[in-house]
Amino acid sequence: MQLNENQKMIRQMARDFAKSKIAPIAAEIDRSAEFPAATVKEMGSLGFLGLTVPEEFGGVGADVTSYALVVEEISRVCGSHGLTVAAHNSLGCWPIAAIGTQEQKAKFLPPAASGESLLSFGLTEAGAGSDAGGTRTTAVRDGDHWVLNGSKMWITNSHYAGALIITAKTDPEAKGSRGISAFIVPTDTPGFTVEKKENKLGMRASDTAPLTLEDVRVPHEYLLGKEGEGFKYFMMTLDGGRISIAAVALGLAVGAYDVAREYAKEREQFGKPIAQFQAIEFMLADMATQIAASRLLTYEACRQKDAGMDYGQMAAMAKLHASETAMLVTDRAIQILGGYGFTTEYPVERMYRDAKLCTIGEGTSEIQRMVIGRHELSL
């Protein structure tokens, strides 16, 4: 796809920042599992935390392609940083920007866009993962307020969020995905607790934690959109979020590929660079081909969203392909590097662990196939 001048500029900005500020700390924060608060704040100053926020609310109001380019460039060097930016923009900011009232946007978007505090999204529960309609958290109307009770799991950025968007059942009689509403819950509301950060295989520096809500009272003004429409809003949010996970996966694949190609050109065995053995050359050819296909799908999903088209199927295809590609490419990259690839001396083992999340978060590969299949069968 032909990028315009603005898109090239923002990609270069993200590339420079990733190389100079993120790459030097990526291995260490993976080891320590420490959230990179300082670089995340800097990304706020650069506008990367306000990419999906309209300019009138302090954001950049970027097109979807520019947003994906930023996420890809950051993820090329660090999946945890990429995921932090993606979850904040797609799952935290976008639903408020797209569905919120003027008052909600004016209150919650400017601090999120500047990086003062992040926004986060609480859908998943112990019994509501792939079956997102299985939400058990409840919200009961009490005069001008709603009272929320329940718990959530695997919530990204929650320790650093100023507010979260939470789904809760508001009509206990309604079956399945019906009768669910979405609420904006400021994290300093009494009764709201972010529990201990999870210790994960990959994306170790990204913040993931369970939440508990005990008699959390939020004003009726914090109901997002219409009562009972929460499931649809979350499905719409995930459609967009899947593009950003495709971009994270694409970035990880490109990052690992670059390391493997350079290594293969330099590493000599049996008297010549290993890239000159067809076994390695063909591996690189397959990796490059899958990356190119993932990129085309991801940019096409961006184009469709920017054009106001029904992009849900393309987003699912992009996420499915890019995340499976990231697994393949990072695996092959380790293989090409051999023993070195299996150590923390090179970033490919970290990228392999980070890539795995992309086949699970925001809908597993199996859920993406369900979404794609349902679109096909409804044609």
Ligand code: COS
């Ligand atoms: N956009 C808007 N509305 C949508 C939608 C979308 N992408 N997808 C579904 N809906 C609507 C449907 O039109 C339907 O509306 P009606 O009740 O008016 O008919 C309603 O939502 C229920 O849809 P459906 O019957 O398809 O829901 P299912 O329970 O079968 O769930 C899947 C569908 C599996 C696709 C959904 O649960 C899903 O995406 N699960 C994965 C969740 C996930 O990604 N979790 C990870 C979160 S990590 S942040």
